[in-house]
Amino acid sequence: ILNVEQxxxxxxxxxxDSTNFTCSFPSSNFxxxxxxRWETAKSPEALFVMTLNGDEKKKGRISATLNTKExxxxxxxxxxxxxxxxxxxxALNTGFQKLVFGxxxxxxVSP
Amino acid sequence: xxxxxxSPRHEVTEMGQEVTLRCKPISGHDYLFWYRQTMMRxxxxxxxxxxxxxxxxxxxxxxxxxxxxxxASFSTLKIQPSEPRDSAVxxxxxRGLGAFFGQGTRLTVV
Numbered sequence: 001i002l003n004v005e006q007x008x009x010x011x012x013x014x015x016x017d018s019t020n021f022t023c024s025f026p027s028s029n030f031x032x033x034x035x036x037r038w039e040t041a042k043s044p045e046a047l048f049v050m051t052l053n054g055d056e057k058k059k060g061r062i063s064a065t066l067n068t069k070e071x072x073x074x075x076x077x078x079x080x081x082x083x084x085x086x087x088x089x090x091a092l093n094t095g096f097q098k099l100v101f102g103x104x105x106x107x108x109v110s111p
Numbered sequence: 112x113x114x115x116x117x118s119p120r121h122e123v124t125e126m127g128q129e130v131t132l133r134c135k136p137i138s139g140h141d142y143l144f145w146y147r148q149t150m151m152r153x154x155x156x157x158x159x160x161x162x163x164x165x166x167x168x169x170x171x172x173x174x175x176x177x178x179x180x181x182x183a184s185f186s187t188l189k190i191q192p193s194e195p196r197d198s199a200v201x202x203x204x205x206r207g208l209g210a211f212f213g214q215g216t217r218l219t220v221v
Contacts, residue, residue: 009209036154038210040142043156043170087210099148099200103209 002029004092006102013080014110020076021105023090027071031095035064035075038087038104047075047088080109117203117213124220129191132216135184136205145178145188146202148215154202160186193220 005024013019025033032051036044048057053068061078077084087106091099116135124130136143145157158168160180168178175194180186190197198219204212 040159040206043146044154046153089210091212099202099212100214101202101204101210101212103211106209 002026002092002094002100004090004100004102006088006090006105008105009103010106010108012108012110015081017080017109018076018078019080019107020074021088021107023073023075023102025071025073025090025092025100027068029092029094030068030071032093033066033073034091034093034099035073036089036091038089040087044089075105077107080107082109082111085109115203115205115211115213117201117216119216120214121217122219124193124218126194126220127192128220129189130193130197130218130220132188132190132201132203132218134186134188134203134213136186136203137207137211138184140205140207140211142206143180143186144202144204144206145186146204148200148202157188190218193218195220 007022032049034049035047037047038044048064050066055066057064063076066073085108087104089104091101093099118133141162144159147155147157157170158178159166163180176190178188200215200217202212202215
C-alpha cells in the first residue's frame with residue numbers, strides 16, 4: 001500500500017508569516033504530484049500538478065517544489081492571509097489515473 | 112486503524128445496471144465526503160455528511176445518484192441506472208484531525 005505523508009498535521013500562524021509544509025511519497029512510484037487546497041464544504045481546488053524533478057511552480061503567494069529522487073515536495077505560502085486558512089492536500093499519481101492522498105496539513109492563519 | 116476503506120476497488124458494469132459503492136470511515140471521524148474524479152473535471156464534491164446527516168448534496172449530478180449513511184461506520188453511494196458518463200474514480204474521505212481518503216473505486220460503465 002502506497003503511503004503519502006504530510007507534515008505537520010496542523011499549523012497555526014499569524015497573518016503575514018510565511019510558512020511551508022511537506023509531502024513525502026515513495027519515489028519509486030512517481031508519475032505526478034498534485035497539490036490541492038481544500039475547504040470543508042467545497043471541492044478541493046487544484047493548485048499545482050508537478051511532474052519533473054526540480055520543478056518549481058508558483059501561483060500568487062503560493063509556490064511548490066518537487067524532488068522526485070528523494071520523494072518529497074514542499075508547499076510554501078509567503079505572507080499568509082486569513083483567507084489562506086484551509087487544509088492543503090497532496091496526492092500522488094502513480095500513472096494509473098488514480099490519486100493516493102496524504103492526510104493534509106490544516107492551516108489556520110490568525111489576523 | 113486501517114484507514115478509510117472503500118469497496119469494491121474496481122467495478123465494471125453495463126449501462127442501466129445499479130451500482131453501489133461502499134465506504135467505511137475512520138472510527139470517530141464526524142465528517143464523511145464522497146468525491147468523483149475525472150480527467151475533465153478533476154475532483155468534484157458530490158455530497159458530505161456530518162454526524163451521519165447529509166449536509167450538502169448539491170454536487171450530486173442528478174437523481175440517479177443517491178447516498179446514505181445509516182450509521183457512523185458505513186456509507187453508500189448508489190447509481191441507478193448507471194450510464195457510461197458515470198465512469199470515474201469515486202473517493203470517500205473522512206475527516207477528524209486530519210483528512211483521510213480511501214483508495215477509491217474505479218467505476219467503468221460500458
